[in-house]
Every structure is written in structure tokens, then in C-alpha cells.
Amino acid sequence: MIDVVQRVPIEHYVWLSAILFSIGVLGVLLRRNAIIVLMCIELMLNAVNLLLAAFSTYMADPAGQIMVFFSMVVAAAEAAVGMGLIVMIYRNTKSTDISLLDNLKN
Amino acid sequence: MSFYAFYILAGLAILFSLLMVSAKNPVHCILYLICTFFTIAGQFILLNAQFLAAVHIIVYAGAIMVLFLFVLMLLNVGRETALLRKSIPGRIAGTITAGLLLITLLGAFRGSMELPQGNAHDTQIGTVEKLGKVLFTDFVVPFEIAGILFMAAMVGAMLTSKRDLKL
Numbered sequence: 079m080i081d082v083v084q085r086v087p088i089e090h091y092v093w094l095s096a097i098l099f100s101i102g103v104l105g106v107l108l109r110r111n112a113i114i115v116l117m118c119i120e121l122m123l124n125a126v127n128l129l130l131a132a133f134s135t136y137m138a139d140p141a142g143q144i145m146v147f148f149s150m151v152v153a154a155a156e157a158a159v160g161m162g163l164i165v166m167i168y169r170n171t172k173s174t175d176i177s178l179l180d181n182l183k184n
Numbered sequence: 185m186s187f188y189a190f191y192i193l194a195g196l197a198i199l200f201s202l203l204m205v206s207a208k209n210p211v212h213c214i215l216y217l218i219c220t221f222f223t224i225a226g227q228f229i230l231l232n233a234q235f236l237a238a239v240h241i242i243v244y245a246g247a248i249m250v251l252f253l254f255v256l257m258l259l260n261v262g263r264e265t266a267l268l269r270k271s272i273p274g275r276i277a278g279t280i281t282a283g284l285l286l287i288t289l290l291g292a293f294r295g296s297m298e299l300p301q302g303n304a305h306d307t308q309i310g311t312v313e314k315l316g317k318v319l320f321t322d323f324v325v326p327f328e329i330a331g332i333l334f335m336a337a338m339v340g341a342m343l344t345s346k347r348d349l350k351l
């Protein structure tokens with residue numbers, strides 16, 4: 079796969095990651111289902127992971143890939159706690175619609 | 185010729201993530217997100233990060249997305265929940281915000297720094313052997329802290345989803 083590193087400029091990885099991150103932001107802002115909002119956050123984390131791995135390979139530094147590993151660890155923990163919170167929200171409101179959660183508004 | 189694979193995988197990743205954001209059925213959303221994760225794992229393989237590709241598939245497609253799918257089916261959240269936000273101005277504002285963020289990110293990266301070019305690269309840094317050596321020498325303290333984080337997350341997830349919580 080040496081071909082990719084030599085022929086694809088790193089700017090293209092930056093563009094791809096920025097586009098994926100923005101799609102994740104779009105999903106967080108538009109969707110109402112809390113589970114899907116959490117999935118869009120996972121997509122944003124993945125965009126950042128991809129860019130970290132790309133820079134790590136282009137600079138020949140394994141520390142970047144270790145950072146991706148740790149960010150995966152944090153993403154797994156976040157997904158587990160988030161799912162617990164969503165189950166609790168569902169038990170209280172009988173729905174996972176985030177627009178119902180406006181108790182702090184008034 | 186494998187550099188064409190980058191562009192194919194990039195197009196597929198963008199396509200699947202757009203489908204994920206726009207799909208009506210939450211189960212379809214999860215399946216599209218798994219497809220996106222597979223394309224990103226393919227990108228890791230193209231970047232000589234084989235360990236990351238394997239871990240990515242195992243952790244994301246194998247563990248996290250199955251967790252999402254389980255919760256979705258457990259809560260039985262079907263088609264009945266409305267797709268998007270109710271207010272039309274809210275939708276327009278969200279779309280504009282995401283588009284402006286994309287423009288800002290691309291503009292900030294454009295010519296603002298010296299980006300590395302892939303000349304002095306080493307194809308062996310992504311192997312399990314190399315990464316393991318770095319992980320257990322330079323990053324051993326963060327590794328242990330990650331274990332504590334997992335412990336705390338496990339206890340927290342159990343406590344929050346417990347039915348009658350008495351503190």
C-alpha cells in the first residue's frame with residue numbers, strides 16, 4: 079500500500095475527514111432520535127480518528143496510531159454510558175425524542 | 185494503482201454517512217453506519233495501519249454497533265418517532281451551521297500550515313509488534329488510566345440503567 083502514501087496528498091485526507099465530521103454535525107443538529115444523535119457523534123469521532131491515522135502514517139510516527147487506539151477506548155466507554163442514559167430517559171419519558179427533554183428550559 | 189481505492193472508499197464513506205443521516209428507519213441508520221465504519225477500516229488498511237483496521241472492525245462494527253442495535257430493539261423505537269426536528273427554521277439553521285462548519289474547516293486547513301508529504305515514511309509502524317512496543321513503553325501510564333476509565337464507565341452504565349436506583 080506504499081502507492082497510496084506516495085500518490086494521495088494528505089490534503090485529501092483532511093478534506094475527507096472534514097466532510098465526514100460535518101455530516102456528523104449535520105446529523106446531531108437535525109435528527110431527533112437520541113440513539114441516532116449518539117451514532118452521529120461516533121461518526122465524528124471516526125473522522126478525527128482517520129485524520130490522526132493519516133498524519134501518523136505520513137509522518138512515520140506511531141504515536142498517532144496509539145492516540146487513535148485511546149480515542150477508540152474512550153468512544154467505547156462513551157457509547158456504553160450513553161446507552162445507559164438513553165435507557166433511563168426512555169424509562170422516564172417512554173420515548174427517545176430529544177426535543178422532549180426541555181425540563182431545564184423554564 | 186491502489187491509490188484509486190482511496191477515492192472509491194472516500195466516496196463510499198461520504199455516501200453511506202449521508203444515507204445514515206437521512207434514513208427514516210433507525211435500523212437502516214445503524215446498518216449504513218456499519219458500512220461507513222467498514223470503509224474507514226479500508227482506509228486504515230490503505231494507510232498501513234493494519235492493527236487499527238482490525239481493532240476498528242472488532243470494536244466499532246462488532247461491539248458498539250451491536251450495542252446500539254440491541255438498545256434500539258430493546259426499546260422498540262420504530263418508525264413512529266418523527267424523523268427530523270419539528271421547526272422548519274431549526275432545520276434550516278442546522279443545515280447552514282453544518283455547511284458553515286465544513287467551509288470553516290476546509291478554509292482553516294488550506295495553506296495554513298506545512299503539511300507532511302509522504303516521503304520519509306515507514307511501512308512497518310502500523311504492525312502489532314511496533315505499536316505494542318510503543319504502547320507498553322511510552323504510553324503505559326495512559327494505558328492503565330484507560331483501564332480505570334473502562335471500570336468507571338462499566339459501573340456508571342450499570343448504575344444509570346438500573347431500574348430502581350437508591351443512592
